[in-house]
Amino acid sequence: MQLAGAGLAGLARFLSGASVRWINCEPDTCQRIYYANHTSHLDVLVLWSALPYRVRRVTKPVAAKDYWEAGAVRRFIAKSVFDALLIDRHNIKVHSNPVNMLLDAIGDTYSLIVFPEGGRNTGERLGEFKSGLYYLCKKRPELEAVPVHIDNMNRILPRGEFLPVPLLTCITFGAPIWLEEGESKQQFLHRAREAVLSLKER
């Protein structure tokens, strides 16, 4: 599994030619929520492979169940390589609340990779964030929420395509934010979104 993981990470880095930048933030194995813009199916892979091995080992991506359970290859990658947490996007009920499921899964060791826009976004524009990120931070206010901006991925593998084109990407990690005391859901989501947007300019 480790070999498959390393191989896949290497392939992702070769294909995406990713350069990784950490701005006001260092790679660390402490518990974090990495949240990023979402434009391509490969986002999970490039973001995950941009993390150093020791961090990657304790980081679980959150992904859509309907996409990653379709087909044996995707299922193998999601389960055995990424150790991904698969969320059922179409069937959210009170007793199967995804936020609780995620918090159970990470316990006090693991970090998460989430894409708070929900679905992939087609254009250059960053979509509005869904509330999941807020509820995660509300239940575990001590977790660092690290904004990540992934550049150019929608050109490498746009929606509806399955063959990637090897262009250069840049993955930027920004300074962590926390949920402030008394901060409303809207305020927090707005602030979180701005943090990702500001990384685009850096």
Add this chain to the structure above:
Amino acid sequence: MVALAIATLVSQVLATRRDTVLDQGTIKVFKRRLQAWWVMCAVLAATFLFDRLVTVALFGLISFWALREFITLTPTRTADHRALFWVFFLFTPLQYLLVGLDQYGLYSVLIPVYGFLFIPARIAMAGDFKRFLERSAKIQAGLMVCVFCLSFAPALLYLKIPNFNDNARLLFFFVVIVQLVDVFEYLCEKLLGGHLVAPAINPSRTWQGFLGGLIGATLVGSLLWWATPFAPWEAGLMSLVIGVAGFAGGLTMSAVKRDRGVADYGTLVTGHGGVLDRLDSACFAAPIFFHVTRYFFT
């Protein structure tokens, strides 16, 4: 090789000393150039040590990387995706495969004819007509400059020249002259200053630099005649041709960068010097040098 090692050492020492008269920017440029020289040396050493196929493959990888920089810099639309896929994974490897198989008749038309026809046809099939001609031309230009033109450098290894069978030395001659033109130009710009060729496109290229580069390269080129099948005056003339073509290449690629508002192809990706910034002159000079040699000496 030894000269290169000394130069690297000097640049390292200079970079650590803050009190030098040279500014850090100049040293950075110097270091980047040295890196390029090291890569060139490695590629050439591969030719001398292993088979020429290794060199062809290495140039193929460099082309791939350069094309990637070019396409990343110039925006494409989603409908160009399939065309780009074939450009990267069919035309680029096929061009170098044909060079490696010495199929001059095929590789000299593959991209300018068939690539030229394929790209707009594939984009049209994707059904997006917005800025159609512009988008096709962009991909065609990238493929031409980064893959087709550059592939003539390793193709030098396959030229059959009477009374000369050490083609690795011919490639060596080409690479050294291309780099030397750059160095002489840079020196003359710094030392002489002078009149800018096209200030809107490149704020440092001067006519004095251009002439200095040509004169310097011609002199050194004719001194290197022993490495080539040429007589000394012919080697000098060849260097002159390489110098003019290289200058044109540098200016053309500057114009592309200027249009996109960047100073370096490398600025796209922090931490990488752009491959295209170093290759622009070689891309333009390679096919011309190849064909002049092929026409007059084979």
